[in-house]
Amino acid sequence: MKKIIAMFLAFNIAFLCFGGCVSDKPEKPTENVTEETTEIHTEKETTTEAETTTEEPTTEETTTEKETTTKKATTTRKPTTTKKVTTTRRPTTTVPVTEEHVTIDFSDVDCEGIDPDKPMVALTFDDGPSIHTPRLLNIFKKHGGKGTFFVVGNLLEKNKATAKRIVNEGHEIASHGWSHADLSKLSLEKTQEDLLKTHNKIFEITGAEPRIVRPPYGAYNNTVKYASYVCKESIVTWSVDTLDWKTRNADAVYKSVMNSAYDGAIILCHDLHGTTVDAMERVIPDLIEKGYQLVTVSQMLALRKDEVVAGQVYYRG
Ligand code: NI
Numbered sequence: 001m002k003k004i005i006a007m008f009l010a011f012n013i014a015f016l017c018f019g020g021c022v023s024d025k026p027e028k029p030t031e032n033v034t035e036e037t038t039e040i041h042t043e044k045e046t047t048t049e050a051e052t053t054t055e056e057p058t059t060e061e062t063t064t065e066k067e068t069t070t071k072k073a074t075t076t077r078k079p080t081t082t083k084k085v086t087t088t089r090r091p092t093t094t095v096p097v098t099e100e101h102v103t104i105d106f107s108d109v110d111c112e113g114i115d116p117d118k119p120m121v122a123l124t125f126d127d128g129p130s131i132h133t134p135r136l137l138n139i140f141k142k143h144g145g146k147g148t149f150f151v152v153g154n155l156l157e158k159n160k161a162t163a164k165r166i167v168n169e170g171h172e173i174a175s176h177g178w179s180h181a182d183l184s185k186l187s188l189e190k191t192q193e194d195l196l197k198t199h200n201k202i203f204e205i206t207g208a209e210p211r212i213v214r215p216p217y218g219a220y221n222n223t224v225k226y227a228s229y230v231c232k233e234s235i236v237t238w239s240v241d242t243l244d245w246k247t248r249n250a251d252a253v254y255k256s257v258m259n260s261a262y263d264g265a266i267i268l269c270h271d272l273h274g275t276t277v278d279a280m281e282r283v284i285p286d287l288i289e290k291g292y293q294l295v296t297v298s299q300m301l302a303l304r305k306d307e308v309v310a311g312q313v314y315y316r317g
Contacts, residue, residue, distance in 0.1 A: 100229075101309060102229060102232060102309065102310040102311070103307050103308065103309055103310070104211050104232060104233070104234055104308045104309070104310050106211065106298060106301060106302035106308055107302075109296075109298045109299055109302040110170070110299075111295075111299050111302055111303055114293055114295055114299060114303065115293065116303040116304070118291070118293055119262075119263035119291055119292050119293065120263060120264070120292060120293040120294070120295045120299075120300060120303075120317065121261050121262075121263070121264075121265045121266075121267060121287060121292045121293075121294060121295070122147075122148055122265070122266045122267065122294075122295055122296060122297045122299075122300050122317065123145075123147045123148070123257075123267050123269060123280075123283070123284075123287075123294055124147065124148040124149075124150060124214070124236075124238065124266060124267060124268055124269065124297060125147055125148070125149050125150065125269050125270060125271035125276075126150045126176055126214060126268065126269070126270050126271075126272070127150075127152055127176065127180070127270045127271070127272040128149055128151055128152070128155065128159070128162075128270075128271040128272055129149070129151055129155055129156070129159035129162040129163055129166070129271070130155075130159070130271055130272045132271055132272070132273065132274050132276075132277045133149070133159070133162045133166075133271045134162055134165065135277050136271050136277045136280055137162075137165055137166065137169060137171070139277070139280050139281055139284050140169070140171070140284065140294075141169065143284045143285045143288060144288060144294070145284060145287075145288060145293070145294025145295075146170055146171050146172065146294060146295060146296045146299070147171050147172070147294065147296065148171065148172040148174055148212075148296045148297045148298075149166050149171060149172065149173050149174065149271065150174045150175065150176035150213075150214040151163065151166075151173060151174070151175070151176055151198075151202065152176050152177065152178070152179065152180050152198075153175070153176075153177065153178035153179070153194075153197055153198035153201050153202070154178055154179050156201050156202065156205050157201075157205075160205055163202070163205050163206050164205065164206055166206070167206040167207065167208045171296060172212075172296035172297060172298050172299075173202055173206055173208050173210060174210045174211070174212045174213060174214065174236070174297070175195060175198045175199055175202065175210045175212070175213040175214070175231075175233060176198075176213070176214055176215075176216060177194050177195065177198055177213070177215060177216050178194045178195075178197050178198045178201075179194070180216045181194060181216060182216060182217055182219050183195075183215045183216065183219065183220070183223070183224045183227070184215070184219040184220055184221045184223070184224055185219075186223070187223070188223045188226060188227065191223050191224055191227040192226075192227040192230055192231075194227075195213060195227045195228060195230075195231045195233070196227075196230070196231055198210075198213075199231045199233065210233060211232075211233060211234070211298055211308075212233055212234055212235070212236045212297055212298065212301075212314075213228050213231065213233040213234075213235055213236070214235070214236050214237060214238075215228075215235065218237045218238070220235055220313065225311045225312070225313070226311060228310065228311045229310045229311025231310075232310045233310060233311075234301075234308050234309060234310055234311065234312050234313070234314060235311070235312065235313040235314065236266065236297050236313075236314050236315070237266070237313060237314075237315040238266045238267065238268035238315060239264075239265050239266050239267075239315050239316040240256075240257070240260045240261065240265050240266070240267040240268065241268045242256040242257055242267060242268060242269050242276075243256065244256075244269050244270055244273060244275065244276040244279070245270050245272075245273065247275075248273055248275045249275055250275045250276075250278035250279040250281075250282075251279075253269070253275065253276055253279035253283070254279045254282050254283055254286075257269075257279070257283045257287070258283065258286060258287075258290075261287060261290075261292060263292075264300070264304065264316045264317040265316060265317075266297060266300070266314075266315060266316050266317065297314075297317075300317035301314060301317060303317070304317040305317070
């Protein structure tokens with residue numbers, strides 16, 4: 001009997017603690033705690049009475065046990081509730097990234113054959129892998145140079161072979177989130193879930209651990225920064241926008257890249273569009289012809305930055 005009651009109480013306490021932890025709003029848990037404490041007391045009083053009537057010596061033991069449990073319950077519940085609420089809320093309002101400086105290790109980025117003193121550009125491709133990506137990989141294979149592919153997590157499973165090709169052929173695979181959601185509009189929990197899921201899927205399929213993330217629409221706030229920091233990824237946007245998604249015209253994309261390329265540029269394109277890949281047929285050999293080394297973002301950051309920090313934003317090398 002005693003055991004059953006003790007178990008019942010322990011279950012209730014655990015349940016109440018848990019209830020307090022999941023809550024997001026700081027005010028609600030305080031209200032709940034007061035209500036719940038009252039409930040516990042009522043239950044305890046009833047059970048103690050029941051115990052007293054059965055066996056006297058054991059009752060003492062029981063009450064001592066009970067007191068300890070009640071004490072524990074009160075002490076653990078209160079701070080846990082406050083602590084949890086504070087820590088989960090903080091990242092959305094402040095920038096915890098600056099509190100802990102986490103450097104991403106770029107020492108194993110293969111930069112062989114790249115001259116850090118010569119001009120370089122990073123061609124980046126978002127929203128794939130798509131049916132056009134293999135053709136783009138063939139163009140790189142033919143002319144040389146490497147690209148960076150910011151892939152959408154939920155497209156990886158059906159484009160496994162392409163994702164593996166990206167990595168095996170020396171290009172960089174990076175995160176563009178799981179389902180192309182505007183992460184700046186999501187909660188920290190959802191953003192973190194989105195980025196971690198993508199990070200892990202990329203690793204599961206290709207064996208490569210992404211170091212960088214480009215949030216969809218280039219939209220980021222402190223929440224996105226914090227989530228990237230948790231994934232040990234830094235945020236990379238761009239310095240040249242080809243507007244390929246808008247023009248959907250190979251000539252326009254070609255001109256846009258050729259007119260705006262400069263040493264250290266991070267150029268935004270989308271391998272989702274066949275017209276962009278058409279443009280690359282000329283862009284890739286012509287940039288090389290102009291003396292640019294076509295490097296991945298990580299190669300550029302490894303060669304041009306003293307250190308790369310998780311959760312920070314980079315847009316050029
Ligand atoms: Ni995108």
